Amino acid sequence: MIVKNLTVRYGPFTAVDDVTLEIPDGATLGLVGESGSGKSTLARAVAGLVPYTGTIEGARRVQMVFQDPYASLNPRMTVGASIAEGLPRRTNHPEEVARLLDLVSLPPDAATRYPRQLSGGQRQRVAIARALAARPQLLIADEITSALDVSVQGAILNLIRTLRADLGLSMLFISHNLAVVRYVADVIAVMRHGRLVELGPAEHITATPEHAYTRSLLAAVPRLPRTPA
Amino acid sequence: MRRSLPAWIGGGLVAAMVILAIAGPPIWGEAAERVDPRAVLQGASAEHWLGTDNLGRDLLARVLVAARFSLLLALIATAVGGGAGVLLGALPSVLPRPAARFVTGAVNTLVAFPGLLLAMFTAVIAGLGARGAVLGVAAAIAPGVARLTQTLAASVAGADYVAAARMLGVSRPRVLVRHVLPNIAEPLILYLTQAMGLALLALASMSFLGLGVQPPDFDWGRLLFDGFPRIYVTPVVALGPAVAVALAGIGFNLLGDALAQAASRRGAHAGGAVPAADVSEAGEPDPEAVLEVRDLTVAFPGGLTPVRGVSLAVAPGEIVGLVGESGCGKSLTAAAVGGLVPYPGVVTAAALRLCGTEISEMSPKELGTSLAMVFQDPMASLNPALRVGGQLAEVAIVHQNAPRAAAHRRAVDRLGHVHIPEPERRARQHPHELSGGMRQRAVIAMGLMGAPRLIIADEPTTALDVTVQRQILTLLREVTAETAAATLFISHDIAVVGELCDRVVVMYAGRVVEELPAARLAEGAAHPYTRALIASVPDMDTDRTRPLAGIPGRPPTPAEFTDGCAFAPRCPLATAKCADHPPLADHDAPGHRVACWEAT
Numbered sequence A: 001m002i003v004k005n006l007t008v009r010y011g012p013f014t015a016v017d018d019v020t021l022e023i024p025d026g027a028t029l030g031l032v033g034e035s036g037s038g039k040s041t042l043a044r045a046v047a048g049l050v051p052y053t054g055t056i057e058g059a060r061r062v063q064m065v066f067q068d069p070y071a072s073l074n075p076r077m078t079v080g081a082s083i084a085e086g087l088p089r090r091t092n093h094p095e096e097v098a099r100l101l102d103l104v105s106l107p108p109d110a111a112t113r114y115p116r117q118l119s120g121g122q123r124q125r126v127a128i129a130r131a132l133a134a135r136p137q138l139l140i141a142d143e144i145t146s147a148l149d150v151s152v153q154g155a156i157l158n159l160i161r162t163l164r165a166d167l168g169l170s171m172l173f174i175s176h177n178l179a180v181v182r183y184v185a186d187v188i189a190v191m192r193h194g195r196l197v198e199l200g201p202a203e204h205i206t207a208t209p210e211h212a213y214t215r216s217l218l219a220a221v222p223r224l225p226r227t228p229a
Numbered sequence B: 001m002r003r004s005l006p007a008w009i010g011g012g013l014v015a016a017m018v019i020l021a022i023a024g025p026p027i028w029g030e031a032a033e034r035v036d037p038r039a040v041l042q043g044a045s046a047e048h049w050l051g052t053d054n055l056g057r058d059l060l061a062r063v064l065v066a067a068r069f070s071l072l073l074a075l076i077a078t079a080v081g082g083g084a085g086v087l088l089g090a091l092p093s094v095l096p097r098p099a100a101r102f103v104t105g106a107v108n109t110l111v112a113f114p115g116l117l118l119a120m121f122t123a124v125i126a127g128l129g130a131r132g133a134v135l136g137v138a139a140a141i142a143p144g145v146a147r148l149t150q151t152l153a154a155s156v157a158g159a160d161y162v163a164a165a166r167m168l169g170v171s172r173p174r175v176l177v178r179h180v181l182p183n184i185a186e187p188l189i190l191y192l193t194q195a196m197g198l199a200l201l202a203l204a205s206m207s208f209l210g211l212g213v214q215p216p217d218f219d220w221g222r223l224l225f226d227g228f229p230r231i232y233v234t235p236v237v238a239l240g241p242a243v244a245v246a247l248a249g250i251g252f253n254l255l256g257d258a259l260a261q262a263a264s265r266r267g268a269h270a271g272g273a274v275p276a277a278d279v280s281e282a283g284e285p286d287p288e289a290v291l292e293v294r295d296l297t298v299a300f301p302g303g304l305t306p307v308r309g310v311s312l313a314v315a316p317g318e319i320v321g322l323v324g325e326s327g328c329g330k331s332l333t334a335a336a337v338g339g340l341v342p343y344p345g346v347v348t349a350a351a352l353r354l355c356g357t358e359i360s361e362m363s364p365k366e367l368g369t370s371l372a373m374v375f376q377d378p379m380a381s382l383n384p385a386l387r388v389g390g391q392l393a394e395v396a397i398v399h400q401n402a403p404r405a406a407a408h409r410r411a412v413d414r415l416g417h418v419h420i421p422e423p424e425r426r427a428r429q430h431p432h433e434l435s436g437g438m439r440q441r442a443v444i445a446m447g448l449m450g451a452p453r454l455i456i457a458d459e460p461t462t463a464l465d466v467t468v469q470r471q472i473l474t475l476l477r478e479v480t481a482e483t484a485a486a487t488l489f490i491s492h493d494i495a496v497v498g499e500l501c502d503r504v505v506v507m508y509a510g511r512v513v514e515e516l517p518a519a520r521l522a523e524g525a526a527h528p529y530t531r532a533l534i535a536s537v538p539d540m541d542t543d544r545t546r547p548l549a550g551i552p553g554r555p556p557t558p559a560e561f562t563d564g565c566a567f568a569p570r571c572p573l574a575t576a577k578c579a580d581h582p583p584l585a586d587h588d589a590p591g592h593r594v595a596c597w598e599a600t
Helices: A039-046 A079-084 A093-103 A108-112 A120-133 A150-167 A178-184 A202-207 A212-220 B005-033 B059-093 B097-112 B115-126 B130-157 B160-167 B172-208 B220-230 B236-265 B330-337 B364-370 B388-400 B404-417 B423-427 B436-447 B466-483 B494-500 B518-524 B528-536
Strands: A002-010 A013-022 A028-032 A053-057 A062-065 A138-142 A170-174 A187-192 A195-201 B291-300 B304-314 B319-323 B346-348 B351-354 B371-374 B454-458 B486-491 B503-508 B511-517
Touching (some): A002 A039, A079 A108, A093 A120, A120 B160, A150 A178, A150 B528, A178 A202, A195 A202, A212 B466, B059 B097, B097 B130, B115 B130, B172 B236, B304 B319, B319 B330, B319 B466, B330 B486, B364 B371, B388 B423, B404 B436, B454 B466
Parallel strands (some): B319 B503
Antiparallel strands (some): B503 B511
């Protein structure tokens, strides 16, 4: 997928300012930046949820997983019904729903439950299964672990990595947590005030950042103190 | 659920009306139609309680029988008006933009019309009679319902699950039917219940004006119309139907009110009360600790104890981190220290002391000046309607009886102290004009208005960006060192806790499972939960080629707590011994204690 000169304006305010980037097939692009940097707006533009100027090429089937699994599932629909909405017509729904649930490590009987009967981590798995139902070429993950407990976050990150490897998904992974992005992404893009300030391979960006803003972001990441053994 | 008197009255009246509508006609139908030339135009008597009409028919029977027709007409009018309103209100979210705008505009114009005018206008066009009246009243109800539907639908349309459905290619009408309407049904139904009462009154008014039901049919309004010319001679013939209309109208309105109140009350929780600590076996105060908590338990009715026997101490100038996942009881522990456990929680502790004094024996003023609290959302601590400086000054005015000018000077000084640039200008601003980090600084400055002995910071940086988080952490460190206060820092982020704190207390399922110097976290953690917690969080050195170590299962909820080690079901080291709860025992280094039978 290639994004060229993408700009999103809300009235006089420019949320995303002339961003150009590429996500190679099967690769994960990590998008980092602070609140108000325009990273979520960029994602919504790629997903077709906000109007934009510029071009987005090669992203025909895009699906998105949202930050808050408590708000992204219809509380009045069963898990099975939510997932089945994304399925193409003329598929065997119950069988396909069970397959998708299995893909995200949920038992098949979860299909008959309502979102309120599930934990936050389980809900996020359902949201991922729903996105996968539409067989996306590109999956956008917008802060998908920041509403979850840390022990659950690890499991979701592992799931995302497995899915990418097994299904060959391209992914746009957004997070304010550099450590999480570094773990998941091949390429990292750093945004600030709607502009792209740095773009490069994940290891490179986290080891030898060039832009001063990237360096300040890296310096601010909390680390466990390690006493020399 | 507790129901109020109006709810009972409303429910009772509506139930009575429904029973009357069903049972009325079969019982009194014959009496209502029986013409008696000998008893024409009579007043109230033992035989005819409400008198008779010009054909000698018994008016009480007619009023009772008319219940069915009156309620039925009101029901149809509400259904037609409600249906049309929901349709009109929902259309804008399905139609293309220009058409949607037109519908919205039309609804807005209709809302501006007086309802009765709209009803009479429609009734005149649709023709005299019950049908015209019902359509008229429906036309009066529809704009309001449409407006409500539009507003509610707009609020749901912004939800993530609607965005997700749109991305899945679900068509607009289908999104409306499956995602929007079911989630706005509740308030709509409440509104329609009240609209039913209004429809009843409106229909009666129409019939009374001669625009509604025509003879030989009759509803309450028609009976009122017939009886009205005789009101000065035999008032009771008009009062009968009037009372019936009034009772039914009041019934539906009260019921609608009660339903709406019940719906808004659901999910809201009761306000706080300061529970008394149990001081039976207090023991000697620890002279070195600012905060001393011994065997703290917080219980809720129904046998839930989210905090079970927590002990911790914080020394002056020390920052102790309380870390754990959501539901582990860390925030409730902090709330118990600040006397903020929500009703009906009960706090018991062998000791809960601040500078050697039991917190339950301190006056609110004493507690207010010696304790500073910082929460995740700074807006929870700041009044959005007041200027920042004024709110800070208030602390000094209330707690230290400082004069207003001096208090304000101190407020500006404190704002500058927490590194807020241009403190004088910021003091004159309202909280919404400050950034998130700046608001959190202002809250900390508020805590510094007095001389705090203890600072409780509950997830103070969770809502902030990493760079701002770093600044706030530095500030907390600075403030703790300078005031020699004890700081209790609550967080779910073990990296933040490890970096900021001197000592770390790890909680799981309401208990302390490990207590250790922060420097030992990375390499010296002994409890399997602490270790798993550290391993499951990726940091800048995590090996990207290997999966993260996760913790299987999920933490137990307070309802699932058992007497044994709560972590045992998820623990790789668990043995039969873990059915007994392990005590917090000294580990190999000073200040390191672990509650685990198998920890090495």
